[in-house]
Amino acid sequence: MKAFVERHVGKAWMALTYLFLYLPLFFMIIFSFNSTRQDTRFTGFSLRWYEALTRDGKLIDGFWLSLKVASVTGVLSAVLGTFAAFVLVRYRRFPGRTFFSGMVNAPLVMPEVVIGLSLLLLMVGAQNAFDWPERGALTIIFGHALLGMAYGMVVIQSRLMEMDRSIEEAAMDLGARPHEVFFLITLPNIFQAILAAFLLSFTLSFDDVVIAEFLSGPGVSTLPQVIFGYARRGINPTIYAAATLLICVVTSVIVGYSIWVARQTRKREREIAAATRIELSVLKA
Numbered sequence: 001m002k003a004f005v006e007r008h009v010g011k012a013w014m015a016l017t018y019l020f021l022y023l024p025l026f027f028m029i030i031f032s033f034n035s036t037r038q039d040t041r042f043t044g045f046s047l048r049w050y051e052a053l054t055r056d057g058k059l060i061d062g063f064w065l066s067l068k069v070a071s072v073t074g075v076l077s078a079v080l081g082t083f084a085a086f087v088l089v090r091y092r093r094f095p096g097r098t099f100f101s102g103m104v105n106a107p108l109v110m111p112e113v114v115i116g117l118s119l120l121l122l123m124v125g126a127q128n129a130f131d132w133p134e135r136g137a138l139t140i141i142f143g144h145a146l147l148g149m150a151y152g153m154v155v156i157q158s159r160l161m162e163m164d165r166s167i168e169e170a171a172m173d174l175g176a177r178p179h180e181v182f183f184l185i186t187l188p189n190i191f192q193a194i195l196a197a198f199l200l201s202f203t204l205s206f207d208d209v210v211i212a213e214f215l216s217g218p219g220v221s222t223l224p225q226v227i228f229g230y231a232r233r234g235i236n237p238t239i240y241a242a243a244t245l246l247i248c249v250v251t252s253v254i255v256g257y258s259i260w261v262a263r264q265t266r267k268r269e270r271e272i273a274a275a276t277r278i279e280l281s282v283l284k285a
Contacts, residue, residue: 081152
């Protein structure tokens with residue numbers, strides 16, 4: 001009886017948690033198809049707000065800017081996160097390791113307001129001294145890459161720590177040089193983690209509004225900034241339509257990535273099983 005109650009209480013608690021997280025998104029999707037601006041009563045199905053979205057230049061420009069910024073940020077974060085994780089995992093002792101590890105992990109616990117303000121002071125000082133960079137897309141990329149690198153490093157570091165180093169050692173025993181071992185052995189084995197770091201950094205950059213507010217220049221606004229500005233001025237169902245499309249895109253990407261990872265995992269398991277069978281047949285012979 002006790003196990004029965006605990007099992008059903010856990011399921012009920014999980015259901016309430018999911019309702020708390022996703023019920024607002026469900027209502028927002030519904031009211032993106034509302035025929036009027038009311039957000040308390042559904043008055044009829046309509047696509048007028050999706051049509052209005054196609055004519056909203058600010059939202060469209062913000063979307064393309066966010067897409068460009070997030071794409072570059074994702075690549076930079078994945079590359080820098082890979083280097084940082086490789087150094088921390090493969091080189092256990094070097095001067096300044098503790099300081100380096102603390103600096104890399106600092107953005108994880110630092111409030112975004114503090115990060116944005118400090119980067120703003122840095123960019124203003126650099127612009128006054130060197131007349132570069134102008135506040136805009138580039139400075140937003142710098143700020144987002146700083147944050148995304150820290151998250152990407154955590155993902156890649158965990159994969160490197162569980163990776164079997166005997167494969168790398170065997171490659172070096174066979175005459176492979178360190179850079180060949182990295183590109184031919186290590187990189188393919190951690191590619192899924194690098195891709196996950198890219199997607200995580202891409203999402204963080206695409207959704208960020210705090211750092212972008214500090215680092216964006218005149219006439220430069222990402223999609224979250226535009227949506228936030230609309231929301232402060234009152235109800236605008238156009239942003240419901242934009243958010244609904246973003247949810248659909250993000251869901252599609254996550255589902256596609258999950259399917260790809262599952263297929264790669266099954267493929268690797270089949271290859272390992274085939275290699276094991278070959279090894280056993282050789283031993284028996």
